[in-house]
Amino acid sequence: MNLSRRSFLKWSATLGAMGTGLMSLTACSQNASLTGGEGASAGEQIIPTASTQDCGGRCLIKAHVKDGVITRISTRSAYEEDEPGANMKACLRGRSYRKHLYHPDRLKYPMKRVGKRGEGKFEQISWEEAIDTIATETRRIFDQYGPESRYCNVGTGDTGGVIYRMGLGGRFLSATGGYLPLYNSVSMGNTGTATPYVYGVAATASSLDSLKDTKLVILWGHNTTETIFGASNYYFRQMKNRGCKFICVDPRNSNTAVAFADEWIPLLPTTDNALMDAMAHVIVSENLHDQAFLDQYVQGFDEEHMPEGVPAHESLVSYLFGKKDGVEKTPEWAEVICKVPAETIRRIAREYATTKPAALIQGWGPQRHSCGERTALGATMLASITGNVGVLGGWAGGYIGLSRKGCIGLPDVPNPYPGAIPTLSWVDAIECPEKVTPAEGLLGVDKLNSPIKMLLNLAGDFIANQNPDINRTIRVLEDESLVEFIVVSDLFMTPSARYADILLPGNTFFERYNIGATWNNGDYFILSQKIVDNYYESRSEYDWLAEVADKLGAKDVFTDGKTEEEWVRWIVDETRAKYPETLSWEELEKVGISKFHYDGPRVAFQDQIEDPVNNPFPTPSGKIELFSKTLYDMHNPEIPAIPVYVPAWEGPEDELTEKYPLQLIGWKTKARDNSTFYNNPWLQQAMVQEVWINPMDAKPRNIVTGDRVKVFNDRGTTMLQARVTSRVIPGVIAAPTGSWFTPDGKGGCTNGNLNVLTTLRKTALSHGNTQHTSLVEISKL
Known part of the structure; x- marks a missing residue:
C-alpha cells in the first residue's frame, strides 16, 4: 500500500513509542479540555471520557495523555466515593482500551475489493474514490430496486453511545430515500x-x-x-x-x-x-x-x-x-x-x-x-x-x-419505507424474500418486493461472525448476484470485513465525540471526548456519510447543518434544558460525568401495587396477566397462554439427540464484548478459547483436558481445546462466544467459533434469537 511520508513518520514514531517509551504524535484535539489531576506525572494530563462499546458498564475512563499519546488508562480508585445509583469503575476490558486504540492491525486506509468476495483481497483507494463509489451504488440500487433493497445490519461495536454507527447508517439511508429496517434485539428480543x-x-x-x-x-x-x-x-x-x-x-x-x-x-x-x-x-x-x-x-x-x-x-x-x-x-x-x-x-x-x-x-x-x-x-x-x-x-x-432519566437523543430522520424485518431475517431477505412474510415477522407491509441488494455494516461483526449458521450466511454473501454492494466500516479486518466491497477504516471513541449513556447502572451520562487524532486515515462514519449524502443531495437532511461534535454539544444543551442539574459542556470536559438528581431507588410497578385504581397495569385486563388471552387466541402450541414447559426443538427431548446427544451453549466472557476485543493481546491472555465438558461425557469419548477436539453437527464443525470440568452439567458442553471465524475451507472453523453450529431458525413469538439451542457431538482430533 502507498504510504505518505507524513503518515509514515507520524505513526511509525507513535507505534514505536509504545515499546520504547518515546512519545511522539500530533497534538490532541484543540477542543479537548486537557486537565491535570491527582496521580498525573510530570507533563501528563488526565482526560475523562467513556467507552461507547456495547457494554453495560458505561464506566468513567481516565486517559493519561503525554505529548499527544495516551500512555495509560486508569479508572476510579477504590478510595473514590460511589454515590447511590452511580458506580463507574472500569473492568478488565475498560483498562485495556489503549491496546485497542494502538493495535498495529488497525485498518489505515479506504480499500476496495479486488478478489472474490470473502477472499480478503483489497487494494488501497482514496477517500474520494470510496465516497464516489458509495454514492453511485447507493443511487443505482435505489433507482433499480427501491428502498427495501437497502439494509443496515446490526452493529454492536458502539451501541453504548447516544450517536451509534448503525443508527447513522439508518439515518443516511432514510435521508436518501428510505431502507428496510430491522427490529428486535439479538441480545434480549425474546x-x-x-x-x-x-x-x-x-x-x-x-x-x-x-x-x-x-x-x-x-x-x-x-x-x-x-x-x-x-x-x-x-x-x-x-x-x-x-x-x-x-x-x-x-x-x-x-x-x-x-x-x-x-x-x-x-x-x-x-x-x-x-x-x-x-x-x-x-x-x-x-x-x-x-x-x-x-x-x-x-x-x-x-x-x-x-x-x-x-x-x-x-x-x-x-x-x-x-x-x-x-x-x-x-x-x-x-x-x-x-x-x-x-x-x-x-x-x-x-x-x-x-x-x-x-x-x-x-x-x-x-x-x-x-x-x-x-x-x-x-x-x-x-x-x-x-x-x-x-x-x-x-x-x-x-x-x-428500566426507565430512567437520560440525555436527549438525536432527532429522527423519518424513514419513508413502512416495512421492517426481525433482526435474524436478513439472510432470508437476501436469498428468498418471499419467505419473509407477516407470519414470519414482517411488519408494515404484506411482502418484500425486492431482496436486499445493498448492505451497510458499520462497527459490527455480525454478518460473518456473530450471525447464526455462518456457513449458510457466507454462501449467501459470496454470491455476488444476490447482494450487489457491501460497505463495511470497522477498526480491523474482522471476519465480516472480509466480505466488503468497500472497506473503510473507522475510528475509536478516543478519536470522536459522543455521549456514553448508562443502561441500568444509575442516573448519569458521561461525555466521550475526542482525545487523540484519527489513526492514519480513519474517520468517523458520520463525516463520510455526510459527504456521500451531499453527493446525493441529502446532506442537510442527514446533518441538519451540524457536525458530529456540534450534535453532541446540542445533546448536552437540550438535556440541560430538561434537567437543569446537567453539567455544562465546559464542566463535562473537566469531570466527564453528569449525574442527575438522585431521588431514591426505583421499584418497577410500585405505583400499580400501591394505587391500582389510578394506576392499572397497561394490559387488556389492567392486571398482571399470568394468563394472556391475546396469546391464547393465537392457538400456537409454542406460544401457550401461561408460562408452561414445552419441550424445545434441539433440546434434550428432541429425537435429534440420538445423533447429536450434547447441548451446546455459549457464554459471554470478561475478555470480549461480543467479538470486539478478540484480538486485544491483554485480553487474549485473560481468556482461553476452550470448550468445557463434564467428566461423565469426556470419559467415554477419551477426552482429557488440553486435547484438541472438534464439535460438530449438520451445520458445521469447530475446533478448539477441551477442558474437562465438573463446572458444567453432564449432557452439556459450553464455550466462550465471540472468537473470530477462521474457516478451514471445508465448512469448519479452526478457531472455536460457535456460530458454524448455531441455527437461523427463530422463536415462535418474537421471531428472535435461538443461538444457545444447538445439539452437537464432540470428538477428539
Missing part, C-alpha cells in the same frame, strides 16, 4: 417481546439499589461477573456483606456463581420452565403463595380469575395440578426433565416463597433459546405468585431494563 403480555410494558426491572435489604437473590442464568451488567457486582458485594443469600441457577458454574453463590443449581438448557413449574407447584400446594396479592392484582392464576370466554382448566393452577393433561407438575416430574433433584426443587421453592423480600433475576442467556419467550415469562410467574412484584427488594422478572 424477553422484550414476551414481557408486555404479562405486565403491558417491556421494562420491568427495579434499580439495583432497591435490593439493599433483599434477603435472597436467585440469579437465573445471569452471569454479571463476566458480562459486567450495569453495576450489579458492586451492589451484590454490598448485599453479600449484609448477609443476603445468593443462589445461581445455570447449566454452568459461572464465575458469578463462584464469586457470589451460596449454592449452584445446574439444570439442562431449555428446561427452565419445568423447574419453574415445579417450584410453583410446591409453593401453591403448600399454601406458600400470596393469595391476597393474586386476588387483587393478577389474572389467570386460578379458575376464579380468568377472562370471559375461556374454557375450563386453562388457568395456572389447573395446569400445575394436571386438570387438563392429567400430569401434576411435581418436583419428581421436573427432575426427570431438568435433572435438578426433587428435594432441591422443594427446598429452593420454599425458601423463595417464604423469604421476604426476594428477587429472582433472570439473565439474557436463558431467553436466547428456542423456548426463550416461555422462559422469560416463567420468571414473571414466580415473582407474581409470591407477591414480589412492585415491592422494595423484590423483582418482577422479565426484561432487565
Whole structure:
C-alpha cells in the first residue's frame, strides 16, 4: 500500500513509542479540555471520557495523555466515593482500551475489493474514490430496486453511545430515500417481546439499589461477573456483606456463581420452565403463595380469575395440578426433565416463597433459546405468585431494563419505507424474500418486493461472525448476484470485513465525540471526548456519510447543518434544558460525568401495587396477566397462554439427540464484548478459547483436558481445546462466544467459533434469537 511520508513518520514514531517509551504524535484535539489531576506525572494530563462499546458498564475512563499519546488508562480508585445509583469503575476490558486504540492491525486506509468476495483481497483507494463509489451504488440500487433493497445490519461495536454507527447508517439511508429496517434485539428480543403480555410494558426491572435489604437473590442464568451488567457486582458485594443469600441457577458454574453463590443449581438448557413449574407447584400446594396479592392484582392464576370466554382448566393452577393433561407438575416430574433433584426443587421453592423480600433475576442467556419467550415469562410467574412484584427488594422478572432519566437523543430522520424485518431475517431477505412474510415477522407491509441488494455494516461483526449458521450466511454473501454492494466500516479486518466491497477504516471513541449513556447502572451520562487524532486515515462514519449524502443531495437532511461534535454539544444543551442539574459542556470536559438528581431507588410497578385504581397495569385486563388471552387466541402450541414447559426443538427431548446427544451453549466472557476485543493481546491472555465438558461425557469419548477436539453437527464443525470440568452439567458442553471465524475451507472453523453450529431458525413469538439451542457431538482430533 502507498504510504505518505507524513503518515509514515507520524505513526511509525507513535507505534514505536509504545515499546520504547518515546512519545511522539500530533497534538490532541484543540477542543479537548486537557486537565491535570491527582496521580498525573510530570507533563501528563488526565482526560475523562467513556467507552461507547456495547457494554453495560458505561464506566468513567481516565486517559493519561503525554505529548499527544495516551500512555495509560486508569479508572476510579477504590478510595473514590460511589454515590447511590452511580458506580463507574472500569473492568478488565475498560483498562485495556489503549491496546485497542494502538493495535498495529488497525485498518489505515479506504480499500476496495479486488478478489472474490470473502477472499480478503483489497487494494488501497482514496477517500474520494470510496465516497464516489458509495454514492453511485447507493443511487443505482435505489433507482433499480427501491428502498427495501437497502439494509443496515446490526452493529454492536458502539451501541453504548447516544450517536451509534448503525443508527447513522439508518439515518443516511432514510435521508436518501428510505431502507428496510430491522427490529428486535439479538441480545434480549425474546424477553422484550414476551414481557408486555404479562405486565403491558417491556421494562420491568427495579434499580439495583432497591435490593439493599433483599434477603435472597436467585440469579437465573445471569452471569454479571463476566458480562459486567450495569453495576450489579458492586451492589451484590454490598448485599453479600449484609448477609443476603445468593443462589445461581445455570447449566454452568459461572464465575458469578463462584464469586457470589451460596449454592449452584445446574439444570439442562431449555428446561427452565419445568423447574419453574415445579417450584410453583410446591409453593401453591403448600399454601406458600400470596393469595391476597393474586386476588387483587393478577389474572389467570386460578379458575376464579380468568377472562370471559375461556374454557375450563386453562388457568395456572389447573395446569400445575394436571386438570387438563392429567400430569401434576411435581418436583419428581421436573427432575426427570431438568435433572435438578426433587428435594432441591422443594427446598429452593420454599425458601423463595417464604423469604421476604426476594428477587429472582433472570439473565439474557436463558431467553436466547428456542423456548426463550416461555422462559422469560416463567420468571414473571414466580415473582407474581409470591407477591414480589412492585415491592422494595423484590423483582418482577422479565426484561432487565428500566426507565430512567437520560440525555436527549438525536432527532429522527423519518424513514419513508413502512416495512421492517426481525433482526435474524436478513439472510432470508437476501436469498428468498418471499419467505419473509407477516407470519414470519414482517411488519408494515404484506411482502418484500425486492431482496436486499445493498448492505451497510458499520462497527459490527455480525454478518460473518456473530450471525447464526455462518456457513449458510457466507454462501449467501459470496454470491455476488444476490447482494450487489457491501460497505463495511470497522477498526480491523474482522471476519465480516472480509466480505466488503468497500472497506473503510473507522475510528475509536478516543478519536470522536459522543455521549456514553448508562443502561441500568444509575442516573448519569458521561461525555466521550475526542482525545487523540484519527489513526492514519480513519474517520468517523458520520463525516463520510455526510459527504456521500451531499453527493446525493441529502446532506442537510442527514446533518441538519451540524457536525458530529456540534450534535453532541446540542445533546448536552437540550438535556440541560430538561434537567437543569446537567453539567455544562465546559464542566463535562473537566469531570466527564453528569449525574442527575438522585431521588431514591426505583421499584418497577410500585405505583400499580400501591394505587391500582389510578394506576392499572397497561394490559387488556389492567392486571398482571399470568394468563394472556391475546396469546391464547393465537392457538400456537409454542406460544401457550401461561408460562408452561414445552419441550424445545434441539433440546434434550428432541429425537435429534440420538445423533447429536450434547447441548451446546455459549457464554459471554470478561475478555470480549461480543467479538470486539478478540484480538486485544491483554485480553487474549485473560481468556482461553476452550470448550468445557463434564467428566461423565469426556470419559467415554477419551477426552482429557488440553486435547484438541472438534464439535460438530449438520451445520458445521469447530475446533478448539477441551477442558474437562465438573463446572458444567453432564449432557452439556459450553464455550466462550465471540472468537473470530477462521474457516478451514471445508465448512469448519479452526478457531472455536460457535456460530458454524448455531441455527437461523427463530422463536415462535418474537421471531428472535435461538443461538444457545444447538445439539452437537464432540470428538477428539
